[in-house]
Amino acid sequence: MSTLTAAAADPGILTVVLMGLGTVFVGILVIMLVCKLFSMIDGKRKQKEEQGKKEEYVKPDGELAAVFGAVIAEELGTDVKNIKIVSVKKV
Numbered sequence: 001m002s003t004l005t006a007a008a009a010d011p012g013i014l015t016v017v018l019m020g021l022g023t024v025f026v027g028i029l030v031i032m033l034v035c036k037l038f039s040m041i042d043g044k045r046k047q048k049e050e051q052g053k054k055e056e057y058v059k060p061d062g063e064l065a066a067v068f069g070a071v072i073a074e075e076l077g078t079d080v081k082n083i084k085i086v087s088v089k090k091v
Helices: 002-009 013-052 062-076
Strands: 056-058 088-090
Touching: none
Parallel strands: none
Antiparallel strands: 056 088
């Protein structure tokens, strides 16, 4: 009977190593699953926010169109007469 209790008290190095590695890998797996879950929840929240936003187009008034036209003409190196601004997307 004394040999049975001695064997149960000393698990052995291989058992200790395998239990340690198993614990670490299970812990990493749990952390990965929690991160994936939070990522999915955040993705759904962002998707709902984007659906709520509508793109707004504003018809520019004369002064705003003149400023945009001047900047675009300068960047393109053309005359302002060749540029027509139809709408402006609000960002």
